[in-house]
Amino acid sequence: MKRRETIERAEPATADLAQAFASLDDPHDVVDFLVDLCTPAELEALADRWAVVPLLVQGVPYRSIHEQTGVSVTTVGRVARCLDHGTGGYRAALRRHTAGS
Template identity: 60%
Template sequence: MKRRSPHDESPDDAPLQALSEALAALSQAGEVRAFLEDLCTPAELEAMSDRWRVVPLLLKGVPYREIHDLTQVSVTTIGRVARTLERGAGGYAAAMQRQQSGTAAASH
């Protein structure tokens, strides 16, 4: 990971914006998966998948220790995801809402 100096208060977000737009341009889960597999290392994919796996359990109020027992995701990671759900940019919640509304629409 690149280190930012303390003077880098507002790094140029153009690369992150470009990546976000690339992901948004993909319309099928298979396309997104292929993109992620090309972009990320297996360890990065595992870390992101672990974080995503705990989101619905946290939203249901499942205790951290039980989430760990169910998923084998570390309690530290579970805590970080919980903090992000509370104080993050809202991405987890938006994705979960879209996923749930897509599931609901598909079942009708």
């Protein structure tokens, strides 16, 4: 699915959630929203996936990522598949995150 098509093809509730995230400018507000929105386990899973992204982009092997982060090799593989065959969301977020640092 092409990036521009994803918002149009998303379920209305997903598109609305995306708009809510996009409306938040302050990282503190985003954290507050995430804490309210997600269970601790869900938030941990999201954070784990995000922690894996820069390591995969750097070419770090799956097993090394697992050893460094404690994230399962299965999750590392899932994130890698999204990086290679997904909609580009991880790469877009990483570009903007890196540019803003």
